[in-house]
Amino acid sequence: MKVRNNLETPQITHLEDDTDQSIGHILVRSGRLSPEAAEEIHRRQKDNGLLFGETGIAMGLLSREDVEFAIATQFDYSVLKRGSSKISEDLATAYDPFGSAAEAFRELRTELLLGWYEADENAKILSVISARRGEGRSYVAANLAVSFSQLGLKTLLVDTDFRNARLHAYFGVPNRRGLSSLLQNKSTFNFFLPVNGIRNLFILPSGPLPPNPQELLSQGAFADLLAEFTNYFDILILDTPAALIYSDAATVAKRSHASIVVARQDHTKAEELTHLSDNMHRHGGKVLGSVLLDF
Template sequence: MNSQSAQDARPAALHDRSIGNIIAEANKLTPEQVERILAHQKSHGLRFGEAAVALGLAKGEDVLWALSQQFHYPYAAGGSAAPNEELVLAAKPFSDQAEAFRVLRSQINMKLYSADGPRKALAVISPNDGDGKTFFAANLAIAFSQLGGRTLLVDADMRGPRQHEVFGLGDGAGLSGILSGRAEKNVIRPVRDLPSLFVMPVGTLPPNPTELVERPAFALLMRELMSKFDHVIVDTPAASHGADCAVIAARCGAALALARKGETRVAALQKLVRLLGNTPTELAGVVINEH
C-alpha cells in the first residue's frame, strides 16, 4: 500500500492508542503482518514502528504521523501534497531545527504573553532582504498553532510577499485589499493538515505600501485580529525598504529582530533596534539566523 493511500485510510479518532495499533490500522496490516512485525521487534530489540519500516510494511513518515496522533500533535504528513521544505515544523516536526523553533516559541511566550498583560501580535523584522523573515514567521506561526490555540500568520510584506507561495495558497484577495477599502472575501485561509493555523496573504501588490500600513485601518485591523486569534504573527518588509516594518511593529505591539550570520552588519541591526526605540514596540529579542 502506498503512503498516500495509507494516509487517506487513516481514521479520524486515534487518541490514546498505541503506536502499533495506529500504524497497523492506518496501513491496513493483516494479523499475519502484525505478527511478523512483533517477531522482528522482539528478536532485534526494536520499537514496533522501526520493525515495520525494516520489513517494508510501513514508511518512516507513517511512524511520524502515528506518533503525532498519539500525542495530539498536528503534523502535515508527506505524499502528493507534501508541505514546502521551508516549513520544517510541518514537514520535519521532530528535527533539531524544529526543536529550535519550539525553544524560541517558549521564550517568546514567557516574555510577551503573560496572563495579565495587553494583547500583542508579533512582527518579525530584519535589516535586509534575504535575512529569513518569511521562513521564521512561517515556522513560528506553525509552532504557536501546535499549542492548540488559533494562530494567524499575516503577510504584511507588501513589497516582496512570499507566504502565499510557501503555503501554496495561490493568488487571491488579501491584506492590501482590506487596507485599500475594497470589499474582500476569503482573505483568511485555513492551512491543510494544520487545523489551528490560518494565513492572510498580501493579495494584490499595492503601489503605496507605507501609506497603507500608516492608515488607521491597519491599526484597527490588528486590534480586531488580536481579539479573534490566540496568536498573531506578522511577516514584514526589510527595514532597508523604508519605515514599513517599524510602523507594522508598532501596530503589533511586539517585534522579533532577525539577523543573518555572516551577512547582517552590526550597524544595520543597531539602527533597526534604535528605530524601534522610538515606538511603543516591545522587543522580544534578537535571533541570529545561521541558514
C-alpha cells in the first residue's frame, strides 16, 4: 500500500501547527517523532524520491505502526498506540486498523449497516449472544462497538452480564456503578463513561452484582432505559450473559431490535447453536446471523 503525505517543508514552526495534517506533523504532535528526525526524513525523501513514511521506515526512524497511526489520524479515525492505554490490546479495531481482524469487523459492520441498520429506521439496539461462556461474545461486542464509533456513529456499549461482567476490564474503567445502579433507581444517566482515545464511544458497565439479575432485566424499566438511550446514541451494542446458562440473554434479546450469535470454532457445539437460535425465536428475538471466531 502506498502511503502519501503532503509534508513539503520541515520548518519546526509548521510542525507545531495543530491544523497541519501531514504525516510528519501528526507524528511530531503525537510524540512519535522529533522535529529534528522529521527534517532528516524530509531531506532524505527529497534525495530518494520515496514517500515520507517509506523513507522514515527505511531509515529506522519510523515503524509501520507509526505510519498507519498517522494515516488513521488524517482520516479522523481513532487509533490507539500499544502500551499507552488502559484499553485491552485484544481490541484489534482500536490498535491495528489495518490488520485482518479489524478488517473482518469492518466487513461485519458493513453487513449490519446495509442489511439491518439502514434498512430499518427503528434499528438501533443490537444484542450480541452466545450459547456459553468463553465463546468470544464480549470480544465481538467490544470490537464491533469500536468499529461503529470509528464510522462516526455515537455508540453506547452496554454490559448486561451482571454475573460475569467483562467490558469494564476491556476498556479499563471502574465497575462500581452502572446498569444495575440505574435499574435500581440509585443514580442518574451520567454513568455513561467516554472511552479515552476513541471518539464517539461510550460504555455503560454492568455495575454491582444484584441479587436478582433476571428480574431486573425483565422489568419494564430496562426496556424504558433502552428506549431513552436511543435518544442520545446512534447505536447500542449490548453484551449479554451466556444464553444456555442464564435466561437473561433471551430477555435482553427480546428488548433489542436484533441480535447476532457468536460461535467459536472447535468450542461451540452445532446442536447448541440450533437450540440457541430456536430459543431466541421462541422468545421473540430477531436473529440476524452468526459470527464464527477461529481462535
